[in-house]
Amino acid sequence: MPELPEVETTLRAVAPILSKNLIRDVEVLRKNMIGPKKGFIEDLRGRSILSLERRGKYLLVHLQKDLTLILHLKMSGRLGLRKKHEPPLTYERIRFHLKDDQLLIFNDPRTLGRALLVPTKDIDQHPSLKKLGPDALTISETDFLKRLGKKKGILKSVLLDQTFVAGIGNIYADESCFVAGIDPRRRVATLTKSERKALYKAIRKTLQKGIRNMGTSFSDFADLFGKPGKNQKKLFVYGRGGKPCLTCETTLKRTTIGQRGTVWCPHCQS
Numbered sequence: 001m002p003e004l005p006e007v008e009t010t011l012r013a014v015a016p017i018l019s020k021n022l023i024r025d026v027e028v029l030r031k032n033m034i035g036p037k038k039g040f041i042e043d044l045r046g047r048s049i050l051s052l053e054r055r056g057k058y059l060l061v062h063l064q065k066d067l068t069l070i071l072h073l074k075m076s077g078r079l080g081l082r083k084k085h086e087p088p089l090t091y092e093r094i095r096f097h098l099k100d101d102q103l104l105i106f107n108d109p110r111t112l113g114r115a116l117l118v119p120t121k122d123i124d125q126h127p128s129l130k131k132l133g134p135d136a137l138t139i140s141e142t143d144f145l146k147r148l149g150k151k152k153g154i155l156k157s158v159l160l161d162q163t164f165v166a167g168i169g170n171i172y173a174d175e176s177c178f179v180a181g182i183d184p185r186r187r188v189a190t191l192t193k194s195e196r197k198a199l200y201k202a203i204r205k206t207l208q209k210g211i212r213n214m215g216t217s218f219s220d221f222a223d224l225f226g227k228p229g230k231n232q233k234k235l236f237v238y239g240r241g242g243k244p245c246l247t248c249e250t251t252l253k254r255t256t257i258g259q260r261g262t263v264w265c266p267h268c269q270s
Contacts, residue, residue, distance in 0.1 A: 003168065007167075011052060013225075021049045023063070027095040033115055047065065049063055057073070058128065060123065068118055069115060071115055072113060079104060089226070091109045093111060093113070131163050132166040136207060137167060153188060154186070155177065155184050156258065156260070167207070171216055172210060175235060176203045177202070180198045182198070185262070215229030245265040
């Protein structure tokens with residue numbers, strides 16, 4: 001699933017193209033991906049794009065006349081760009097027709113992604129956004145430590161909880177725990193003050209690294225022009241269970257936490 005760095009990479013690529021652009025028309029090839037189904041195309045047609053922002057794993061496209069398009073890539077979605085006369089991309093589900101014969105494409109093999117149109121004034125109360133915690137990349141250390149202090153569960157599960165902080169998924173949770181030197185199986189209540197601060201710094205460092213490397217690509221994620229990210233070549237533990245630790249050469253362990261595969265180093269992470 002695209003996580004914060006992948007969505008941020010998408011935002012930085014698409015914002016210069018979409019800002020002040022115009023949605024001339026929309027083609028919906030999979031109606032299960034849009035909401036509301038009635039009026040979706042008509043309400044988008046002819047709207048100017050004012051600005052874009054990211055909230056956790058969500059991309060928000062703000063339109064004129066108090067409308068916002070909420071895009072969630074879910075498990076396998078990505079945005080692509082092509083000219084109208086060029087061959088279709090693989091798994092095109094929604095086509096947004098822009099100026100100069102450009103098409104913004106919502107690609108999604110599994111069709112789990114969503115494009116939701118809501119009044120801008122209501123976005124903070126929309127079910128997809130109202131329970132999101134502060135953004136994992138911008139939350140202050142003070143706020144992070146305060147929120148973490150109220151948690152008592154297993155660390156990995158807490159990091160995946162989007163109501164705690166928004167944007168961290170399986171990849172960056174494992175990587176952040178490794179950078180912080182903390183076993184992801186530990187309960188939050190057992191973490192010392194210094195470990196909590198180390199975790200905060202590790203999360204920021206790990207997410208920023210993911211953004212610099214243009215995201216992590218294994219099967220589906222690619223940038224606006226179909227180019228895969230590079231962060232998969234820089235991972236310490238995620239997806240490397242049974243292999244030697246890149247730091248100490250100890251064999252990495254793998255388990256399941258909250259139905260998610262979890263990898264850690266028994267030597268480097270206490």
